[in-house]
Amino acid sequence: MFSSVSASGVRKHSFSIVLAAIVAGMAACSTDEGPAATVSPSELNPLFAKGGTALSPQVLAEGQRIFRFDTFGDETYWTDTLHMPDTISKVVSPLAALGLGLKVDIDALPASLQAALAAGDVDLNSPATTTVLLSHDAVVGLKGTVSGTTLTRVGITCALCHSTVDNSFAPGIGHRLDGWPNRDLNVGEIVALSPSPVISTALRAILKSWGPGRYDPRINFDGINTPLVMPGAYGLRQVALETFTGDGPVSYWNAYVAITQMHGHGTFVDPRIGVSVSNPPELVGPKLDALRAYQFSLSAPAGVATDRAAVQRGKDVFMGAGGCATCHYGVAFTDVNDGILHSPASVGQDATYANRTATKMYRTTPLRGLWHPPQLQGPYFHDGSAPTLEAVVAHYVTTFGLTLSSQQRADLVTYLKTL
Numbered sequence: 001m002f003s004s005v006s007a008s009g010v011r012k013h014s015f016s017i018v019l020a021a022i023v024a025g026m027a028a029c030s031t032d033e034g035p036a037a038t039v040s041p042s043e044l045n046p047l048f049a050k051g052g053t054a055l056s057p058q059v060l061a062e063g064q065r066i067f068r069f070d071t072f073g074d075e076t077y078w079t080d081t082l083h084m085p086d087t088i089s090k091v092v093s094p095l096a097a098l099g100l101g102l103k104v105d106i107d108a109l110p111a112s113l114q115a116a117l118a119a120g121d122v123d124l125n126s127p128a129t130t131t132v133l134l135s136h137d138a139v140v141g142l143k144g145t146v147s148g149t150t151l152t153r154v155g156i157t158c159a160l161c162h163s164t165v166d167n168s169f170a171p172g173i174g175h176r177l178d179g180w181p182n183r184d185l186n187v188g189e190i191v192a193l194s195p196s197p198v199i200s201t202a203l204r205a206i207l208k209s210w211g212p213g214r215y216d217p218r219i220n221f222d223g224i225n226t227p228l229v230m231p232g233a234y235g236l237r238q239v240a241l242e243t244f245t246g247d248g249p250v251s252y253w254n255a256y257v258a259i260t261q262m263h264g265h266g267t268f269v270d271p272r273i274g275v276s277v278s279n280p281p282e283l284v285g286p287k288l289d290a291l292r293a294y295q296f297s298l299s300a301p302a303g304v305a306t307d308r309a310a311v312q313r314g315k316d317v318f319m320g321a322g323g324c325a326t327c328h329y330g331v332a333f334t335d336v337n338d339g340i341l342h343s344p345a346s347v348g349q350d351a352t353y354a355n356r357t358a359t360k361m362y363r364t365t366p367l368r369g370l371w372h373p374p375q376l377q378g379p380y381f382h383d384g385s386a387p388t389l390e391a392v393v394a395h396y397v398t399t400f401g402l403t404l405s406s407q408q409r410a411d412l413v414t415y416l417k418t419l
């Protein structure tokens with residue numbers, strides 16, 4: 001993720017094939033400056049419009065394959081530059097992998113291996129076992145190539161950060177939950193395992209400081225460190241602009257991450273942020289449509305409703321005295337579909353991350369999958385500054401000077417848990 005790709009050499013009017021393909025669908029609302037202030041969701045998101053492209057089963061299956069297993073050729077980074085196969089073979093036993101927040105897809109294992117696992121006949125302290133798991137594509141988000149009993153190549157996929165498991169077999173081992181953020185995953189510690197000098201001592205210290213469920217997707221360009229909470233990649237079908245700062249539609253961001261963070265092969269150029277990366281051949285662009293279709297098919301997990309009367313009272317606060325629905329409205333609970341973004345100060349958020357992005361603003365986060373323990377229970381806001389939903393409400397009480405009784409605050413939290 002952190003090789004020294006040059007952010008210079010940006011030529012105006014030189015959108016890459018990738019970005020050109022993405023903006024082609026937004027013709028009227030795209031300029032060199034990026035999406036204009038007012039965007040129409042149907043122009044950005046073909047599935048949003050009535051009669052939009054149907055999700056064909058073949059395209060969805062292909063999108064799922066890409067999301068789970070496609071590395072876009074990023075083995076050239078994770079293997080040739082970071083030497084992760086050596087590291088994994090030497091120090092990453094299955095227990096160590098689970099400790100780093102990696103997840104195991106039980107369905108990928110043959111029945112005999114599942115039975116051996118259940119019987120405690122598998123050595124979970126041996127890195128050799130991790131290679132066996134990788135040979136079955138069972139480590140979520142890691143794609144290994146195994147020759148005999150040797151792990152020769154490793155790459156990463158979207159599922160690394162945006163999938164977890166339901167723990168049905170054991171903690172960290174179960175059925176895949178695609179689109180769910182992996183809030184246990186310690187990406188920083190994993191990258192810091194690499195012996196490569198590409199990871200400087202200073203960067204290594206930063207990586208180790210992030211902790212689980214956090215990642216900074218811009219540090220390799222600007223050197224600034226404001227790690228973000230790993231968001232879900234679900235529940236976005238009716239959201240016009242993605243990312244905490246609404247930098248672009250879903251395929252814009254998918255291309256950004258695949259090429260500039262995962263180090264997949266392709267070209268990504270965005271003059272708004274001074275990023276220009278060319279890493280041929282183009283293995284990302286042709287996959288974006290199927291990948292997007294699959295993401296749009298992923299619904300957020302249903303919320304948890306316990307006390308129906310409290311939920312109704314909380315909803316009333318949300319719509320009324322809390323003022324929440326001024327910004328969190330509509331089917332996706334966000335005003336971004338009307339082209340609205342918010343300055344950091346106006347929503348009481350730290351400006352440091354926003355200032356590193358194309359818009360310098362924050363998008364009203366679509367409220368979905370807010371509470372589903374143990375996988376989903378905060379933290380909230382882009383930087384995780386609110387550890388709990390109670391803290392979210394406290395933030396708004398302070399920022400907007402709300403007068404809400406403790407009963408109203410509790411009811412509001414109960415309502416948020418149903419979203």
Ligand code: HEC
Pocket residue numbers: 156157158159160161162187214215216217228229230231232233236241242243244245250253254255257258262291295
């Ligand atoms: C190393 C971890 C990591 C990997 C790998 C990764 N992402 Fe992300 N993803 C993030 C983080 C962190 C953000 C938050 C960025 C932001 O909002 O500015 C994010 C944001 C997103 C969003 C926006 C969510 C929202 O609420 O708007 C989508 C969609 C997404 N990623 C999809 C993908 C896809 C598809 C891939 C594979 C091409 C991928 N991600 C790979 C960490 C990752």
Ligand code: HEC
Pocket residue numbers: 244318322323324325326327328342346347349362363364365367370379380381382383392393396397412416
């Ligand atoms: C002026 C617009 C505005 C109002 C009013 C508003 N929000 Fe937000 N909300 C935002 C923005 C912008 C963000 C993203 C902030 C960030 O990530 O730093 C956000 C984020 C959130 C999140 C975090 C979601 C996540 O997954 O991290 C929750 C929960 C939330 N708001 C609930 C509320 C509640 C409850 C109220 C009413 C008390 C409210 N909001 C009022 C704009 C608003």
